[in-house]
Amino acid sequence: MNRIKRATLSIITTTSLGIGAAQAAVVIWDNDSSNNSWQTATNWDPDGVPAFNDDITIGNGDAVTHTPASDLQINGGGSLTISGGSSWTQTTTHWTQIVDGTMTLDNGTFTRSSGGNLVLAFNANDNGVINATNSSINLGGELWFGHNLVSNTGNQVAQVTLNNSTIDANGTVGIWFWDTDATDTSMSINVIGAGSTIEARVGRRNTGGSDNTVTWETLWNEGILQYNGGNDGSFSDHFITSGTAGTVGYTLTSIPEPSSAALLGLAGLALVMRYRRYGD
Template sequence: MKQLLYISAAGILATASSQAATLTFASLSSSLASNTLAIGGYTIADTELSVTGAASGNDFVYTIVYTGSSYDGDATNDTLSFDVLVQGWAGSVTTNTMLGSETEVSKNGATATIGTTDTAVTVNANGWAVANGTMNAGQTLQFSILNEALTTSTGSYDVSLGNFFGSHATETGNSYGHVAVIGEGSGLYETRWNQTNYEITGFSEGDPLYITSAQITEASANPQRWVTREIDFTMEVTAVPEPSSTALLGLGGLALILRRRK
């Protein structure tokens, strides 16, 4: 007599997927004194979210700690922490398709080769810039996520960047015709604006995020007079199956059939 026994890991898969989470961190600001970072209804005015920062050579590093959620299903909130490294580069080369008649316009058609000259990041009440407090053409800000960690009571979890999806630009003086290129390579997101405060949205970038100041071929008045004030990004938290669960997942995925004969 032949018997068939099917081993399925569907229940384990459901459990693992239920412990995945996407966390949206909105408006990380350059200002430590009045940072506007928020997540899940919490701001840094609450005890569940904190931001500290310090210069590190030419760079600036922010450390973010969030204790507003539980990922392992117990009654105790877990501790998520990571760093945001801000670096500055000079000598970047860009092309863009913007026209002098276009303002508050975004497209996908720019190119960027990021410069290799490590340059000091300027951090002030207006925002981040490179070298002299404004974003001159060919200067790039780089944002990277480092040292991701999650402390829980039980289980193991991976923490990583989901994506960068927005930034906020601010003018530093009377000017117009600012151009920013997002990313590195070709077919890049580009935007041109004249507003004092401008939300740059509609892009999705992995790690790192590059924001480069560009310029159109037509004349503009002081297009460099702007800074990046805030950035928006998501973090992904995913449960790591235990070794025994991983083995069962493999068996379930192959739909292993055990056969016995009498």
């Protein structure tokens, strides 16, 4: 009798802790069919086209093509990692929505070749994140932080972190920030160190109306654009721009911090002095 009770108690406790509950599957690209198509079931391990709440990895250097028949989402805490020189190209205008999940690019490339938008945090309470290191994001359409159907309802997180990476967005307004003054909404582009570039017209809409000629300096002053996770110093300490806000070719480039540049200058001066000394 006691054994039965202990067994029953063990089952109840395990269930209440969530142990054994369904979790996202880990799915790895292997391209067994050699056709580079996302939709081919045998190109994945285990076999089967992944769901977008899975943890998906493309890391063998292949150029993967995807022709979705409808908008697709990374949702339910799912993740997509593109690494090792791999690329993922979507060839239709259906949107990509990172609703509740993360896209990680590590020496990888994500391309939307036929327009359509990449949207972070589509609805209220969503959390959409992109982390890119030594990578490229190429958009025939636009990159949206938030979504216009969520007018000031708030509680969205839309974040991009760039480390020696590029974004090239060629839509009507390449990067669009929606409802930046909504309650508890967090939108940010965090640039780590020098060497990252963003080429895009920038716009936003909030309770003050719409503006498709937003400058990067304005976003820096508002804390949306960050350098190494913060806003220390001035905009010109960390970034330079070229082109004109609201036009094609408006580009942001991250540069070395002043202290780093000064140290490099001192090191160069010391080297010159050393050569002169030995030359004498």
